[in-house]
Amino acid sequence: MSEYQDLLASAVSEALRLGVDFADFRLERTRFTIIEKRDESTSISSGNDYGVAVRVFLNGAMGFAFTTRISRESIISALKKAYAMARGSRGDLPKPVLMDPAEDYYEAPVKKSIIDVPVDLKVNDILEFDKMLAQNQLVKSRTIRYVERVEERYYASTEERYLAEKRELAYMYASVFGSKEGVRASAHIVKGTTKGYVLWEKYPLDKTANELLNRLEVQLRAKSPKPGNFPVVIAPEALGVFVHEAFGHLAEADLVASGSVLRDKRGKQVASELVTIVDDPTIDDGFGTLKYDDEGVRTAKAVIVEKGIHKDIMTDRIHAALFNVDPTGNGRAESFRYAPLVRMRNTVMLPGDHSLDELLREIKFGYYIVSTAGGQTNLDGSFQVGIEEAYEIVNGEIGEPVRNLSIAGNTLETLFNIDAVGKDFQLFYGRCGKGQLVYVSDGGPHVRVRKITVGGR
Structure with a gap:
């Protein structure tokens, strides 16, 4: 945390020199992977997204700017843009509630880190899940979207608050469209966890596929309601x-x-x-x-x-x-x-x-x-x-x-x-x-x- 804290502390000092009522800085780094399966097509994307958000409050107005470069020069540049925006605006916002100085780093616990699991294993899990859906003759179209994120957030403010938090997140959305005897219907499910790569331990592949397929089958044999x-x-x-x-x-x-x-x-x-x-x-x-x-x-x-x-x-x-x-x-x-x-x-x-x-x-x-x-x-x-x-x-x-x-x-x-x-x-x-x-x-x-x-x- 010390590298980012020093960088953000320098920006806080510059904000105080400008005479703001309040300013804060939010530095984020997110590592992500997205696996999509749409019928017979499979796509994989992954990367890192990072940048810094700056807010400035001055005389009842707020200015906001961000930068996608993590350097002192780019953060100070964003600060000056936010400051100029606030200074040039008329506003009636109340001054944000202020907090005491604090310093903390928190890492949310995981059972099996996303980072430690190879992407090909994750792809194989999605393909296996898709295979279970495709085998059902009622299914005419299917979509699976798996997203995982490792999020790191570093926060600093003119209150001398220096905070950091890290967490992992996995999310799966799946939907199917089907038809039977002229009746058409769709169904979807969403599953998630913040415990790392344990999605399929928490929601076994076969049980999850059966849950989704059952929803579709129920809709295809359902009748209209009484109003x-x-x-x-x-x-x-x-x-x-x-x-x-x-x-x-x-x-x-x-x-x-x-x-x-x-x-x-x-x-x-x-x-x-x-x-x-x-x-x-x-x-x-x-x-x-x-x-x-x-x-x-x-x-x-x-x-x-x-x-x-x-x-x-x-x-x-x-x-x-x-x-x-x-x-x-x-x-x-x-x-x-x-x-x-x-x-x-x-x-x-x-x-x-x-x-x-x-x-x-x-x-x-x-x-x-x-x-x-x-x-x-x-x-x-x-x-x-x-x-x-x-x-x-x-x-x-x-x-x-x-x-x-x-x-x-x-x-x-x-x-x-x-x-x-x-x-x-x-x-x-x-x-x-x-x-x-x-x-x-x-x-x-x-x-x-x-x-x-x-x-x-």
């Missing part, structure tokens, strides 16, 4: 998407400031007393598990809802100052090419004390929702979500599959309608887009919702 208002049981994967998309974004401080439905709701009941939702950067093996965010803030759990009561919002330094709260360490950027935004990390609903059988037992007719296929949420809390895998619930038991189902409603109303929460828990992986892509996790238990609007799509 109307029905009770539903939501499985952990679909619940995670709902918690992230339909609720989590509403609790990001920049969107709260823009008028999300959670504005002025702090301390008020916004959900059933059975509901507790947190954004937790300490969950084991989560894509949002980080010790520090991209603003050099020590990450902390944000308890968004506790037993139905809205407690915290997710903040970066700027919005923490705006709302007069402590920053939660939710300032994240896609890379050094971007300034941090308020972003989620691991956003989950905590489990309750019911079994799945207990959730199903009281439903005479409803739907069991397993996985989603995209959707839309608005600041007023209204949402519509397409469902990829779902089943009827008939007399307390899971029945026939349905396809082309969608659910719609209001987020807070839906949370109020949760009347039972399962005791299980699962974590899932993905990337969230908000002008920038960042890796996140979401999840939770099974839950039962008294009623929700179900339709076709």
Whole structure:
């Protein structure tokens, strides 16, 4: 760390000489490999991406610049560009919340480092997985994308904070398209880990292939749903998407400031007393598990809802100052090419004390929702979500599959309608887009919702 610390310390000294209100520097090095298999075509790419991001705050304005060269001259040049941008702008930003001086280096533990595994072995694993998919006669097209990253981040600020963090990340997205007797359908899965090259130990190849193929086969024999208002049981994967998309974004401080439905709701009941939702950067093996965010803030759990009561919002330094709260360490950027935004990390609903059988037992007719296929949420809390895998619930038991189902409603109303929460828990992986892509996790238990609007799509 000393080489980079000396380099960044020199840039900090120059920023102080310029008389900024606050400045920080984020040096990143990322080693990546991407393996893609699209039907009969295979491609491999790998490399290193590195650079330095610079932010300057001066008189209520922010300037941002970056450089792809790691040298004192290029960093100072970027600093001067950011300074000139801030000095030449009129702004009403609050001064970012400041931290105490600190120095720390953290390396997230791994079981088997990505670096130690030859790329040809990784390619063979992907080809073996693809072979399992291709052997199914229902599959007409298939796509597999495997991404691995070794990320190193070095942070320095005019507060004399010098921090560094290293982690590994592996991510696999696979989708299949198929047809049978004139019916066409698609299915997808996403798997991930931060423990190194252990993806196929965590998710065995045959089990993962069978999971994806089963989703496709279910869709090809499924029937259309009955439209109307029905009770539903939501499985952990679909619940995670709902918690992230339909609720989590509403609790990001920049969107709260823009008028999300959670504005002025702090301390008020916004959900059933059975509901507790947190954004937790300490969950084991989560894509949002980080010790520090991209603003050099020590990450902390944000308890968004506790037993139905809205407690915290997710903040970066700027919005923490705006709302007069402590920053939660939710300032994240896609890379050094971007300034941090308020972003989620691991956003989950905590489990309750019911079994799945207990959730199903009281439903005479409803739907069991397993996985989603995209959707839309608005600041007023209204949402519509397409469902990829779902089943009827008939007399307390899971029945026939349905396809082309969608659910719609209001987020807070839906949370109020949760009347039972399962005791299980699962974590899932993905990337969230908000002008920038960042890796996140979401999840939770099974839950039962008294009623929700179900339709076709």
